[in-house]
Amino acid sequence: MFKDVDCTVQAGRWLYVVGPNGIGKTSLLRMLCGLAPTESGEIRWNDLPIHTQRDRYLQDLCYLGHLNALQESMSVMENLAFSSALGGIAPDHQQSQEVLARFGMRGRSQQLVRHLSQGQKRRVALSRLALSPARLWVLDEPYVAMDEGGIQLLSDLIAHHLDQGGLAVLTSHQRVPIGQHPAQMLELKAP
């Protein structure tokens, strides 16, 4: 695994974590969220270590992992409502429909998630992002299984988020331009 990682992300910037398979990109992202412990060192948010202000940090954080966090036997709409509720928000029907339509899921809100394709599931998971008021987005391979249209949609969404003063940390194996925003690179190397 990696060591000696040191970087700071400012508001309106995004961090692009790159490195070969197995180097620990996902682990780094999980550490950033506080899901995994760091062996040494510290992760700070607004200059304070995240473990001293977990409640506030979690208000500001939205994490999308490898798994889509969708319950297969529930509908798209039910899943979106539940994941939003976990984030502490309750979008009304129109807002949810709008977001789903934006991600190309118009007319599918009552469909069960188990009947969706991988790419569509990813789109539902990403709809949660669009609704989230969190300032920091931590996205683990968000482009996986997405078609070209989806990639563009997501890039626009992240660009919009950055324009609003948000932050994003993401990993991806494909090069992704995000609007006019230059990437801040973090390359993980084997020690």
Next chain:
Amino acid sequence: MSQTVKSIGLIHVMLAVLKREVALAMRQKGEVLTPLVFFMVIASLFPLGVGAESSLLLRMAPGVLWVSALLAAMLSLQRMFATDYADGSLEQMVLSPTPLGLLVLAKALAHFVLSGLPLVLMAPVLGLQFGLDARALAILMLTLLLGAPSLSLIGSIGAALTLGVRGAGVLLSLLILPLYIPVLIFGAGAVEADAAGVGFGGHLSLLSALLVLSLFFSPFATAAALRISLE
């Protein structure tokens, strides 16, 4: 976005968890029915095993029904967090701004409603088979009603500890059954105490105390166990 998205309070988040659990259970009715059938079968096996002597059955009934209920409630524990763990929802719960303990509490409550409460309602029917009278049936139901939430709460600790472990079912039983002993003793003891004429108030008080204790401590313990399981 046309307007800002409304934010909601802790209670509403907990209600959302509860609602989801109930909706899921309604779609997989087998998961609710299996423990009930199990309860019925186990309780019905005893008269077949020990013979149909009514005085013996009458004496055994509270204990038999309690042990059967306890085992039945344990059947569904393993699934409490398993699907959420597999599909990534659990990560989102841990990262929710709502304290994990409260989410876990809602989960345990849902487990009680979906697998404890049906057992409480079923118990008098099985009690009749053993020849318990109305008073004994009422006491039995009351003790189960007070005890079953404790079983769900204590069980949630075990379910969280054994997440992602191979052979979790057996391990879960070994971990949790010893912790169920106090609930079992005071639960099954109440009917007997009443029959002996010493009053069952003390038993109910102790069952309530156990419930309060597990209400207070088990969400913390379960939340801590879930964090460890996810590392």
